[in-house]
Amino acid sequence: MRYDYQDKTVIVTGGAKGIGKEVVKGIVDGGGRVALLDIDDVNAQATAQEFPGKVTAYHVDQANREEVNKTFATIIHDYQRVDGLINVAGIISARPFDQLSPEEWDRTIQINLTGPYNTVHAIWDHFKTNGGGRIVNVSSVAGKIGGGLLGTVAYASSKAGLNGFTKAIAKEGGKYGIYANAVAPSFTHTSMTTSLSEDPVKNQKVIGIIPLGRPAEAVEIAQMILFFGSDAASFITGEIGDADGGVVMDG
Ligand SMILES: NC(=O)c1ccc[n+]([C@@H]2O[C@H](COP(=O)([O-])OP(=O)(O)OC[C@H]3O[C@@H](n4cnc5c(N)ncnc54)[C@H](O)[C@@H]3O)[C@@H](O)[C@H]2O)c1
Numbered sequence: 001m002r003y004d005y006q007d008k009t010v011i012v013t014g015g016a017k018g019i020g021k022e023v024v025k026g027i028v029d030g031g032g033r034v035a036l037l038d039i040d041d042v043n044a045q046a047t048a049q050e051f052p053g054k055v056t057a058y059h060v061d062q063a064n065r066e067e068v069n070k071t072f073a074t075i076i077h078d079y080q081r082v083d084g085l086i087n088v089a090g091i092i093s094a095r096p097f098d099q100l101s102p103e104e105w106d107r108t109i110q111i112n113l114t115g116p117y118n119t120v121h122a123i124w125d126h127f128k129t130n131g132g133g134r135i136v137n138v139s140s141v142a143g144k145i146g147g148g149l150l151g152t153v154a155y156a157s158s159k160a161g162l163n164g165f166t167k168a169i170a171k172e173g174g175k176y177g178i179y180a181n182a183v184a185p186s187f188t189h190t191s192m193t194t195s196l197s198e199d200p201v202k203n204q205k206v207i208g209i210i211p212l213g214r215p216a217e218a219v220e221i222a223q224m225i226l227f228f229g230s231d232a233a234s235f236i237t238g239e240i241g242d243a244d245g246g247v248v249m250d251g
Contacts, residue, residue: 001223003230005032009079010229011072012036013062013119014089015055016043018190019138022222023086023229028054030230035075035082037062037119038089062089062115063107072122084134084229085123087116092192093154105154112158113165120169124178132177136228137166138221141186141244149187149206149247150196159184163240170238179237181228186244187215211246 005027012027014020015036021043024034028051037060038044044057060071076082093100093108116137127133142151143159151159163182170180187193187206193215196202207213224243227233242248 002026003030003226003232005030005226005230008032008083009081010034010084010086011075011082011119011123012086012088013060013115014038014087014138016040016047016057018088018192019185019188019218019221019225020086020088021047022218023088023225024051024055026222026226027229030226032083033079035079037071062087062118063110065114065118065121068118068122072119072126076123076126081130082123082126082133083130084136085119086136086138086225086229087119088138088225089115090138090140090158090192092151093158094150094152094195095154097153100152100154108154108158109161112155113161116162116165120165120180127173127178128176132179134229134233135166135169135173135178135180136225137162137180137182138225139163139166139182139184139240141184141242141247144184144240144242144248144250149209150193166240167238174237179228179233181233181236181239181241183221183224183228183241183243184248185216185221186210186247188218188221189215190218209247210244214245216243216245 015024016038048057140159142156147156166182
């Protein structure tokens, strides 16, 4: 399915590979341009080269506030108008609590939660001035059920925090035309889950929790992200959408 991104400019973090790369493809397919932010320069450049003139790659560690601020200022200057921000970048943390070091806790929160804070902080005034903008954060089923598929305590906490952050900025942003939603995937085939895919016992255990009985392909998660990032979601904000094969059925 294709969503309309005609003449829109969207910043996508973590667009070098996996779910983020499918988001980049979808925006270009919909007629938009992408500023792709990632720390994986090789894959980021390769993705940009697949879409000449439509995708520009920038080296940014989203945990580094100074780097984020500098690059966002450059992007806003170069493109003049940014319509959306899609925070896909994240890292996994899979250690049980009694083996989790304070350093791993800090790093996971810094990248998965403070990272999206940094990027939203860097674009907020621009969106306010422009009469609005669309923010989509990529969370995880772990943020709703306390981990358990692959990510554990630090990962689940970072994603639960991201859900709260998304709802809070949706409440404050509404009056400025700023939308904020999140997408919470379960097990998806990407480099993040290679260890899970390659371990037949763990793989079967996780699949057993998913009513649809299989992992997702990255493009299936991208579909919900692209919907939330587009004008098709014109009356939806503060939503944490489950793209998880039926793991979470709340409401
Ligand atoms: N794959 C899954 O099963 C799954 C499930 C639930 C949620 N998620 C979430 O989906 C998002 C995308 O994950 P994926 O599976 O595509 O993983 P991936 O590892 O394939 O891609 C993640 C991308 O983020 C980039 N990145 C990591 N740290 C960064 C940083 N500090 N600054 C900028 N870029 C950084 C990586 O270089 C990579 O390109 C993540 O937020 C992840 O937590 C994934």
